[in-house]
Amino acid sequence: MLESARKIADRQQAVTARKIRKIIIEESKRANVGHIGSALSVADIIAVLFEDELRLAGTDDPDRDRFILSKGHAALALYAALHLKGVLQQDQVQTYCCDGSLLGVHPEHQLDGIDFSTGSLGHGLALGAGVALAARLGGRAYRAFVLVSDAECNEGSLWETVMFAAHHKLANLVAIVDNNGQQALGKTKEVIDLHPLGEKWGAFGWKVHEIDGHNPEELRNTLAGLETTGGPPNVLVATTISGRGVSFMEGKVEWHYLPLSDDLYAQALTEVEASDS
């Protein structure tokens, strides 16, 4: 990519990621719900996926790439991306967690742009493997991208799929691990130490890409360079920071759950808006 084009792409993704973060802060405050840190953690990954990588994202075209947010508790980041794609309207996004809305804490497949309801960890990768297998059986080119959390790798069912996908060489299945080192009640290192996470996936037969999950260029280049038509399935182990973009949330376990007070909301919004500079 030309230097000028690269800068434009980086700029575009930074703007998208900033807009996603702003929506996360605004809507979680409006709804007075948590999981803010988890959503901020994946904002850059989702921005790059929806901006650059997913083919026909948000459409109902049968050849669209499927995106499965297996860590469904980051749904607000996905709603924001779908809004920026024009799939969800602003007034819809503003119904987040309102009674009677389809936009809950976890994604609901009856909502436009969402193929699978998720929220129970350890399930999404198998859904993606089924989608990838279906594409292969039908001779179609679509792919499945599954975003899992690092703590989700505590689930045995995830590793069942990891083995299956490697055995069947599901190259059209891409897993992205949001490796922020945190889970609901503590640091992953202290709860169930996953280290060395990339080596674990590699030992199971996946091609592993250890990257910075907040670096748009690295994310974009890695995704663009994936061989998804043959060979082993790919996993991006993306190092991230929970609460990324809001200084008082970064790396703090409590922001897995806490909603924002008025004062902290104002500070968070200021910091997120400034991140565009």
Add this chain to the structure above:
Amino acid sequence: MRLACTRALAEIARSDPRILLLTADLGFMVLEEFAEAHPTRFFNVGVAEANMVGIATGLAASGYVPFLYSIATFASMRGYEQIRNGPILHNLPVRILGVGGGFEYGHAGITHHALEDLAIARVQPGLTVVAPADHEQASAAIRATYDLQGPIYYRIGKREDYTLPGLNGRFTLGRAETIRDGSDVLILALGSIAAEAVKAVDSLAREGIRANLSIISSLRPAPAEDIRQMLSRFPLAVTVEEHYVDGGLGSLVAEIAAESGTCCRVVRCGVRALPSAVCGGEACLREANGLSAHGISASVKSALKELGE
């Protein structure tokens, strides 16, 4: 029933390219006919039932109709949450073949005895639940239901050589099938144990008790109207199932009886407690749980006697 299902599936798959068969590493001498006829549509996912359900959900969401094969305990319980959050929640055509309900895996022990699969399946809205009584009905049930939109749990027996007299392979989703007429007592039986119920009916007839025997092979949708009408004609209904008495056919009939306000008394024959740790064959375990022909007829006579007092 297992071979009858495999054969039916292999045939349907010839004209319907959406049909796939997945197994969690079970089905030796059972699945070969499908696997050989359709090798690219047969997958052994390994000993990983939860994953099998997840994969099947992704396949079904992409236009396929996957059938999943395992022993009923593993098929119904290991991936239960994946069944709920997958094909049920998304209303997708995943078909779960749970093999060998009740005590059919005899000496294999309690880990292989599905005694609650129908109960946990029956509470899920949108999950069709089918338990054929013999191989002819199993084949008919597969053919009648494989193309439904939503998910299905089939409890499939192991016997291939037994034909339930009078059933003649009839199966209609949401209907009961009466195979013996009688006016003294209503017996409602489900699954392979219907073979013992038939023997019980013959034995009762020799003692002058005329029993109506109806086969319930569709638990959801339940043949509620058929059952309601039958209950209104009898003073006593006895349910027979190789399953815990809670949650399965007996519960279904008791619910319908209570809601319809009938005066018919319902007596449930089934497994009432965690089975003994002592191992035994199917006949032995049925006998120990009051589910032999003798046990069933004894329950009927005892209940009739109580009604007469």
